[in-house]
């Protein structure tokens with residue numbers, strides 16, 4: 016019954032502190048690492064449960080709170096203890112897409128079912144990730160590459176694991192959706208999670224420009240019909256709405272550089288740990304070492320500047336243009352974060368001590384304040 020369900024979905028002695036953090040569930044600045052610590056390492060369960068309650072999805076889809084929590088706790092336990100692709104990343108991406116869906120441009124864009132599917136896709140998108148890339152699984156003849164014929168191996172695997180868990184009677188929180196609704200939820204989730212495969216990034220960037228231009232054209236036409244300038248985007252085709260959700264999850268998956276430096280550098284340390292561990296395995300197996308995976312030649316700052324310039328900034332600029340002025344904070348953070356890494360490189364040469372270049376410099380506020388000038 017309801018009274019046995021804790022406020023944030025999981026028992027914790029720090030409920031008051033968690034409540035304080037959850038007050039920021041709608042904010043880009045939420046510290047997901049604090050949520051993880053104060054929720055007894057149940058950040059994914061507590062973030063998803065809080066968002067579902069806040070969005071009234073439990074009533075709308077007649078979800079059993081206990082089954083929802085059973086599913087979330089089970090899903091969370093199927094994220095592995097790897098440095099980056101763990102349950103905190105899933106909680107981070109879920110909370111990010113929740114905030115992106117709150118942008119006024121999307122006030123009347125998505126149906127409740129599409130919102131349910133988007134949050135579900137974010138929560139499941141990396142479940143059971145082994146902490147190595149698709150390329151590594153393919154090069155090492157891994158069982159998973161065999162199973163999925165070298166195609167979006169990790170993404171297919173996460174989808175299969177997530178839907179398998181739903182077949183457990185106690186976890187089937189979507190039992191009261193109609194067959195048609197379950198079909199649509201499954202269709203949208205598969206589409207969105209498969210689009211998080213970075214090998215699809217080029218295709219997304221190809222179509223995003225013309226797609227957004229067509230949306231803006233429609234938006235202007237609509238706004239002529241009524242006064243408010245900042246119309247929410249109205250998309251009549253489900254196909255177009257799913258394309259927007261696919262881009263949104265991809266943005267959320269590539270959102271680390273859009274966060275405050277103190278959060279961003281923690282994600283950098285984690286991804287580099289994961290990549291370097293993969294590089295160690297490639298080296299000892301005599302395999303070619305993947306880009307950014309060789310801890311002996313790693314230039315973490317250069318890699319971040321390249322990652323931002325090649326991938327993150329172009330994508331977020333497209334996104335910010337579509338929802339102008341609502342994502343300026345993300346663009347500002349990308350810019351100041353890139354500048355901070357450039358600053359790290361510039362004062363390497365002047366630094367006379369032999370600093371250890373293989374660990375990313377955990378920032379200190381003094382340097383950051385200097386940047387602010």
Ligand SMILES: CC1(C)CC(=O)N(CC(=O)N2CCC(N3N=C(c4ccc(OC(F)F)c(OC(F)F)c4)[C@H]4CC=CC[C@H]4C3=O)CC2)C(=O)C1
Pocket residue numbers: 211213268269271272279282283284286306307318319321322325326
């Ligand atoms: C070497 C370059 C100068 C030129 C270049 O081609 N690329 C791209 C590249 O080499 N890629 C593409 C992205 C891949 N990738 N990388 C992730 C990731 C996450 C957080 C990161 O840091 C921070 F934000 F926490 C990060 O930093 C990066 F510098 F490593 C990378 C994930 C993104 C989504 C899905 C799964 C992870 C995934 O598939 C890895 C291969 C460059 O990045 C720079």
Ligand SMILES: [Mg+2]
Pocket residue numbers: 140141169211212
């Ligand atoms: Mg992934």
Ligand SMILES: [Zn+2]
Pocket residue numbers: 104108140141211268
């Ligand atoms: Zn991810």
